[in-house]
Structures are given as C-alpha cells and as structure tokens.
Amino acid sequence: MEQRLANTWQMTVNERKFIEMALAADLRVDDRGPFDYRPCTITFGRHKLKYLQFSFTNRVGGSSEVQLGETHVMSYVTSQLVQPYRDRPNEGTLSIFTEFSPMADPAFEAGRPGEFAIELGRIVDRGLRESGAVDMESLCVVVGKLVWSIRVDLHILDNGGNLIDAANIAALASLLTFRRPECTLGGDDNHELIIHDIEDREPLPLIIHHLPVAVTFAVFGEGNIMVIDPSYKEEAVMGGRMTITMNSNGDICAVQKAGIGISSSVIIRCLEICAVKAAEITSKINHANLLDSQMESFNDGRSIQYPNFHPVDVAIQDNLPDVIMNKKQIENLTGHLAALPLDALDRNSNKSGAVVVGTNTRAKFENNQARDGVPFYSPSNWDPYPRKLCSCLARSSLKLSGLPEDVEEDKVNTTQSVKVECGLEHTKGASSSRALETASEYTTVEATSQYIKAPKTLKDAVKIQNRKMRK
Amino acid sequence: MEYVDSLTGFRLDGRRPNDIRQIRAEIGVVAKADGSALFEMGNTKVIAAVYRPTEVQNKGQQINNQALVRCEYSMANFSTRDLQEDQRGTEISLVICQTMEACILVHLMPCSQIDIFVQVLQADGETRSACINAATLTLADACFPMRDIVTSCSAGYLSSTPLLHLNYVEDSARGPDVTVGILAKMDKVTLLQMGSKLPIDIFENVMQLAIEGCKAIAQYIREVLLENTKLLESRKGL
Numbered sequence: 148m149e150q151r152l153a154n155t156w157q158m159t160v161n162e163r164k165f166i167e168m169a170l171a172a173d174l175r176v177d178d179r180g181p182f183d184y185r186p187c188t189i190t191f192g193r194h195k196l197k198y199l200q201f202s203f204t205n206r207v208g209g210s211s212e213v214q215l216g217e218t219h220v221m222s223y224v225t226s227q228l229v230q231p232y233r234d235r236p237n238e239g240t241l242s243i244f245t246e247f248s249p250m251a252d253p254a255f256e257a258g259r260p261g262e263f264a265i266e267l268g269r270i271v272d273r274g275l276r277e278s279g280a281v282d283m284e285s286l287c288v289v290v291g292k293l294v295w296s297i298r299v300d301l302h303i304l305d306n307g308g309n310l311i312d313a314a315n316i317a318a319l320a321s322l323l324t325f326r327r328p329e330c331t332l333g334g335d336d337n338h339e340l341i342i343h344d345i346e347d348r349e350p351l352p353l354i355i356h357h358l359p360v361a362v363t364f365a366v367f368g369e370g371n372i373m374v375i376d377p378s379y380k381e382e383a384v385m386g387g388r389m390t391i392t393m394n395s396n397g398d399i400c401a402v403q404k405a406g407i408g409i410s411s412s413v414i415i416r417c418l419e420i421c422a423v424k425a426a427e428i429t430s431k432i433n434h435a436n437l438l439d440s441q442m443e444s445f446n447d448g449r450s451i452q453y454p455n456f457h458p459v460d461v462a463i464q465d466n467l468p469d470v471i472m473n474k475k476q477i478e479n480l481t482g483h484l485a486a487l488p489l490d491a492l493d494r495n496s497n498k499s500g501a502v503v504v505g506t507n508t509r510a511k512f513e514n515n516q517a518r519d520g521v522p523f524y525s526p527s528n529w530d531p532y533p534r535k536l537c538s539c540l541a542r543s544s545l546k547l548s549g550l551p552e553d554v555e556e557d558k559v560n561t562t563q564s565v566k567v568e569c570g571l572e573h574t575k576g577a578s579s580s581r582a583l584e585t586a587s588e589y590t591t592v593e594a595t596s597q598y599i600k601a602p603k604t605l606k607d608a609v610k611i612q613n614r615k616m617r618k
Numbered sequence: 619m620e621y622v623d624s625l626t627g628f629r630l631d632g633r634r635p636n637d638i639r640q641i642r643a644e645i646g647v648v649a650k651a652d653g654s655a656l657f658e659m660g661n662t663k664v665i666a667a668v669y670r671p672t673e674v675q676n677k678g679q680q681i682n683n684q685a686l687v688r689c690e691y692s693m694a695n696f697s698t699r700d701l702q703e704d705q706r707g708t709e710i711s712l713v714i715c716q717t718m719e720a721c722i723l724v725h726l727m728p729c730s731q732i733d734i735f736v737q738v739l740q741a742d743g744e745t746r747s748a749c750i751n752a753a754t755l756t757l758a759d760a761c762f763p764m765r766d767i768v769t770s771c772s773a774g775y776l777s778s779t780p781l782l783h784l785n786y787v788e789d790s791a792r793g794p795d796v797t798v799g800i801l802a803k804m805d806k807v808t809l810l811q812m813g814s815k816l817p818i819d820i821f822e823n824v825m826q827l828a829i830e831g832c833k834a835i836a837q838y839i840r841e842v843l844l845e846n847t848k849l850l851e852s853r854k855g856l
Contacts, residue, residue: 262712269709277792278815370806387720389810398815402796405716408806411829418818 156253158383166384170367170374175381181374182420185216189316189432191324191439209325213317216378217307219251222317223300224325228342231287231294239286239294243272243318245301252306270403271301271315274359274392278400281322282354288330293340295327297353308379311390315361316432323436326350358432359400360425361392364417370409373417375424391418393425621776621788630787631660636827638771638834639744639783643751643842645759653760657752659771660785661742666752668760671730685727689715689734691749698741698786710746717770717799717809718753723763732762743786747771750799750809751835758843769835770799770809773828775816780824782831796821798828802836 166176175181190212209224231238245268247255255261260268275281286295299321301314328350330342365377365385377385387406393399399418622629629635639660648654651667658664674680691711718734734756736749747770754768774784776793789795794816799809807829816824 262708265705265708266712269705273813277813387716394815398817399812399821400815402810402812404807404810405713405799406720406808408720408801408804408808410806411825414807414810414825415822418821422818 158380162380163384166380167367170372175374177378179376181372182424184376184424184428185378187313187316187428187431188212188214189320189435190214191320191435209321209323211317211320211324213313213320215307215309215313215316215376217305218309218313219303219305219307220310220313220317221302221304222314222321223302224321225298225300226325226327227296227298228288228293228330229296230292235283236291237287237294238283240296241272241276241281241283241299242296243268243275243299243301245303245314247303250305251303255303255306266403267311267314268301270311270361270390270392270401271299271318273401273403274315274361275299275318275322278357278359278392278394278398280355280357280359280394280400282356285354288340289332297322297325297327306379308382309363309376311363312361312376315359315392316428319358319360319432320436322353322355323432324439326352357394357396357398358429359392359394360428360432361390361401362421362424362428363388363390366407366409370407371413373409373413375420389414389417391421393418393421395426395429397422619791621781621791622779629781631785633783635779635781637782638831639785641835641838643755643839645755645842645846651756651760653756653758653762655752655755655759657748657755659744659748659751660783661740662738662744662748663740664736664738664745664748664752666734666736666749666756668732668734668753668756668762670760671727671732674729674731680729683728684724685722685730685732687715687719687722687724687732687734689718689736689753691736691738691746693738693741693745697738710749713746713809713811714749714753717750717768718757720808721754721765721768721801722757723765726763741786743784743789744772744797746811747797747799751839755839755842759846766801766804767836767839768799768808769802769832769839770797771828771831771835772797773824773831775820775824780820780827782827794821794824796824796828798825798832800829800832800836802833 169176173181177185179185192210192212210222212219212221229240232240245260245264247260247264249255249257255264281297286297288294299318301318303310303314328342329348330340333339333341362375363377364373364375365381366373366387366389367385370386373389374381377388382388387404387409389404389409390402391399392401404414622635627634633639640658642658644656646654647656647665648667652670654665654667656663656665671685674686679686689711691707691714693707714734714736722732724732734753736753738745738749750768750770754764757764758767771782772784772795774781774788774791774793774795776788776791781788784795792814794812794814796816797809797811798807800807810825812821
C-alpha cells in the first residue's frame, strides 16, 4: 500500500459527495463529456552526440514528454548490448522502469516503487512487450551472445490523474523517436563487432509493428457509471479502475481490472469505446511523430551547410480537441495590449533584434512598436524565459481560457532553440492561468502547423552567432 | 507446437478445450489461523490463511470508515523450477487484494486491518486464480461478512481454439491469456486481466468461456462450504 504521509491531501466529504452526485447526473466537474480526454501535448526530444557540448555517452536516446491535462510524464529510452536470456537466444529484451517522484504527489515514496508504480510498469510492459508491439528479433546481433536491451524509463513529474494513459503514450512516443546505433560484424574473420558511430552511419529506428494505446476507465457508483481519463479528484472518489490497451487495428493488447464488480455487458461497451479512442490517440501520436521527423530532417539539412547551426526545436503540440480562437478573442487581446503603457512593455527588452517568426502569426499589433523597433507579436509567440509578469495580462489570459504554452517544453534538450523576442512576456500569464485551474479546459488555439517556423535564411544563422559572441 | 490435437481434439493434458481441471478444496488446514483453506486446480496447489481483523499496524494507512485489506502472495521456492520476478508477485498481491476488498463488507469493520496470506505450493499455471479461490474459501471459513463468493479462472486462445483453464505449458506459449474473477451470484466481473494480443470478438468469446468456468468453480465451492457446515453442525451435536 502507498505510504500516506501526514501532509497528504485528503478529500473532504463535501467534495466527494459533490463529485459523486454530479457523476450520477452525468456531469463531470471539469465540464468534460464522460468519454472525453483532456488536451494532450506530446513533445519529442532527441539527444544527438554532435549537439551536446559534453557527452560521455555514445548513445542516442529517444525521449518524450506528455502533458495530459495536468498530468506530466517523461519517458526516456536507452539501449545496451547484453547477453540474451537462455530460453530466447535470438531476441532482444525490453524493460520498463518507473520512477514515481514525490515531486509529483506527496503520497509517492522516493526510492523503492510502491504498489501502484509496479502496477503501472506492468500494464505498460504487458501492452508493449507481450503484445509484440516492438520487434524483438530484429534486436539480435549475434545469436546467443549479443542482443540489444532496450530500457524505457518513465518519470512521473506531475500527478494530475490517469498516469497510466499518459505514461503509455510517453513510452510509445519515445520508442518511436529512439534510434540505436548500427552495428555490423567485421574485422579479420568477420567475428569482430563494430558499433558504428552515429556520425558515420545513420542510427536505426526500432521496428514497431503497432501502437498499443492504454485507455483508462474510472468506475463510480454501483459499477454502472464509467468515465474515461479520470482527473486527480475523480481518482480519489472512484470505486475502481479498468485499463484497456488496444491498437488501432482493433486488437486488444492488455486489460487490467481489479476491484468493484461490473457486468460483462458494460465491459463489452467499454471495449467498443476504447477502440474509437485508441484510434484517435494513435493518429495523434503518429501525426506528432511525423512533424517531429520533418523537423529533424530539416535540422540535419541545415547542419550540413552551417556547421555551427543550432537546430530548431519546437514543442510539437498535438492537442485534443482543437479549438480555434475566434476573431473576437484575438481582437480583445490586441486592444488590451494596445492600451498598456509602453514602458511596462519595454523594461527588459532585449538588445538584439527579434527573429522573424514564421508566416502563421495571427495578430500583429500594428499600432504598437517597442523602442528598438522590435515589432510586437501575437500571443502565439512566447518567450521561454519570462522576465516580467503583467498582472492585467494574467487576468485577460484567464478570460481567453487557456493560451498555449509552447516553448517551455523545450527544456528537454540543451540545444539553443530559436527564440522569439517580444517585448511583452505572456508566458507567465499563461502559466498562472494554468495554476489557477480554470474550469475550462486547455483549449488549444490553433493546429500544430502554427509552430513550424518559416524556412530559415542565412541571416538567421548569422544572427544567432552574433548573440553568442556578445555573451 | 500443437496445443490442440487436430485429429482427436485433445489438449496436452488430455482435456477437451472446454473441460475444467480437477478441482479439490479443503477447509481448515492451518489450525492456528482463524480461517484457512487448501485449493487445488489440476496440479496447482495453493494454501491460504486469514486472521481476524486487527488494529492497523501502520497508522498512516488507516482508513476511518472501512477496513484495510492486505494480501501477501508468495511462491514457495520449491513450487516451480523457473525464477519468478519480484514485481510479478507484488502485482498479484495487489490484484488479489483489490478483488477481495470488493467482496468483503469492509465498511462493517472500520479502522481495522485484514491480512490474507496466500502461499503457492505447486505452480502449474493459473496461480492467481487458485489464490483467489482459496482466499474466498478462507474468508468464508473465518466467517467474514461477504457480498458473494469470488471465483476466478483463466482461459486462452491457442491453435484457433478458446481453451479453458490453461496449464503451465499452455501459459508459456505466449499466447493470449485472459484471467477472470466474478462475483458468482451477482454475475459481476471483479477481476479481468489479459496479456498478448486478441481481436475484440475473439476476446469476448474467451471472456465468456472463462466466466462459465468461474461459475462451475463457484458451484463446487458452494458444495464444499455446505459440507463443511454440516460437519460443524454434527460436531456441535446439532
């Protein structure tokens, strides 16, 4: 059982009754439908040797971060050459490790994984390994002697409910971006194993046959009320949980359910709902992965021409659902910003010029120009390192119910991302609105294409260098 | 490997695809415990014991309006030749715990702790099902207030046939393995675990087969409990 520490949050009776009564009336307290997921953001990061200043590892890790509502999970994949198991001499191995940090939830113990951590690890493991999602035989190098051992580390950074689904998506995303070095047999008598450096030969992706997606249902009442993707408070109230892992082909990869009894007809209905949800999430993951690989090839292309080029890394935001901010909301923000005093905006403006961002900026403040001639940009371009919080903007961002927080996700990698300097920092406002837990969900503002910046010119490469030299 | 012989239709241990294994149960095997039982499913042998509700040892875990159910699952070192992972044991403990918590009327015993101990003596597939069946008998023997009997069994899908009660060899085939636990009279599913890959329609068939198997076991458990009650009656001189 999980240790319950003295400062663990306990739910009040009133709150519990409120949630239960609302669910009995078919309402969820965060205004979602019973089978709606919270907005999901998938961020990829790929660590390459040539982009790291100091690297002691020769490994190419795949990593991803998933933000599902308030739940934040990070996954990291590494590989190693090991001896295979005796009864499976021609297969590689895949192991899942979970790390439940007390940072995510004071109920988690540091160090040894608790029961729920083990359960989560085993559900993800069953879905990935036992269903044959990752091809194991292709990981064999020398039969009976050397195989690749893939290790997936799941770090729970923030427990906002439904860790299983988020961790599963993170594991899938990181396995998709993971690349292992190519190794061949060579040497004098073809018995020497050569592991090629990633600079010499392109590292290889894993062969993944299908994507098993976990969908968690929370059970309430007498076993007749089911909702998908429970939030933290719903999890505290729920009577039990059922997790179904399915792929988009309609195959059930794993099921885990223990606790309150539900009838088999309800289970079958849940399977049907799960099929739809799994297909949705699979397409989101694939879409995000596609965008990421496009970005990757763009970076690779640039690095050949400019050896000092620092790759563009943006958060690939793939959100469900997609909501377009309407014209009126944009105008409101524009008008509000126009009314702000200029010196408030200009206090810490950067000396260097702003980098022109792509063509998808929606609202340009034609009226307002900061002192340096740095043009203002719409809230779609956030500076990742906010220096000033504008309280009135925080209030207005609440009204707009969730502005996208984008470049913060960049912290995964050490490469310098292309920053957009704008005189007014809005990121703080967005994060405070998040912290205040507005009842509305995190409606996304635009489709993912907004974050793909326009093709770079020679000027941009030069500009980045200037900034570096000045430091 | 052919798990179902194409000519005769027999499985590796001579059963037909829908045949249940030989079940045997005995109550009161551990004299010191308040409730105990020995449950055999084929070659799988499991012993379970439970003690009356006690004070919660770890005050931080105490629940004020219901009892805390703890289960300890362990496999004897001589039960099987292969090494089992530690994490699998923890997961099975958790699963048994949650299943029994759903059937015991825990709200009648607030601020207390119920310990269920399950030990596998011989493992030949379906150990967690045998453990749950043994735990049910044990709790009934100790006279815990329960909603219903929980019974469990597993089913698989090999050689394109749904098979009831997988033994160790069939389990190691890395085919689909569905473990179901039901509340027998209420006809509700409390435990459902599945590994490997199955299309939805075949999964439904296999799950239904497992539920039928569970009902058959429930029938047997009821008979055993009735026999036991008659024995107690005669001892009391009624």
